[in-house]
Amino acid sequence: MAVIVAPSMLSADFANLGNHIDLVNSSSAGLFHLDIMDGVFVPNISYGFPLVETIAARAKKPLDAHLMIVNPERYIERFAQSGVDYLSVHIEASVHLHRTLQQIRDAGMKAGVALNPHTNITSLEYILEEADYILIMSVNPGFASQKFIQSSISKIERLKEMIIKRGASCLIEVDGGVNGENAGALVKAGADILVAGSYVFGSPDPLATIDSLTNCSR
Ligand code: DX5
Ligand code: ZN
DSSP states (O other), X not given: OOOEEEEBXXXXXXXXXXXXXXXXXXXXXXOEEEEEEBSSSSSOBOOOHHHHHHHHHHOXXXXXXXXXXXXXXXXXXXXXXXXXXXXXXXXXXXXXHHHHHHHHHHTTSEEXXXXXXXXXXXXXXXXXXXXXXXXEESSOXXXXXXXXXXXXXXXXXXXXXXXXXXXXOOEEEXXXXXXXXXXXXXXXXXXXEEEESHHHHTSSOXXXXXXXXXXXXX
């Protein structure tokens, strides 16, 4: 399967948002990655439903929302109504994760489980079949432009082995500090979806940068 690139709109220029949405629409990216932060689960506040709905109205590719919030189960329906297609919740923020994943699927979205850097993949043992994708955080969630945590590569390798061994079909998404230096190794380790924020929007030619990530395994 070809790698799917998901530009994180947190690093887009909000004063120029329409153009940056169009840029992703016309690129080889497969998803829009939307980072939702509540200032409680993570020490930062990003944006909420008005911006998600603005992006949904103009986006021509599916929206992948990454909830870095406590009690994510409260907002599942609302994100579905806002036009989100992929919804991930943090395992560290979900008391009834099994039920929450079912609710996300029942709402018509793909269900994702996000893991902080310190969280072991063994915590997925009883949940793997309920998830459409696992999001491996390769930085501590909360901010763009952080340094990639190198051990994420072996974590993805081990998760890929676990998925194959179990005959599960979930995809692996990696998020945080992804760039041209680590993308090839991440895909080789088993990553299916590469999230990239500052590397894409901070580059002089974001379209070419997205292309280079899309083609990094070739
Ligand atoms: C971090 C977010 C990431 C972040 C990625 O909490 O989940 O999606 O915006 O930004 P970069 O690619 O700059 O690390
Ligand atoms: Zn994210």
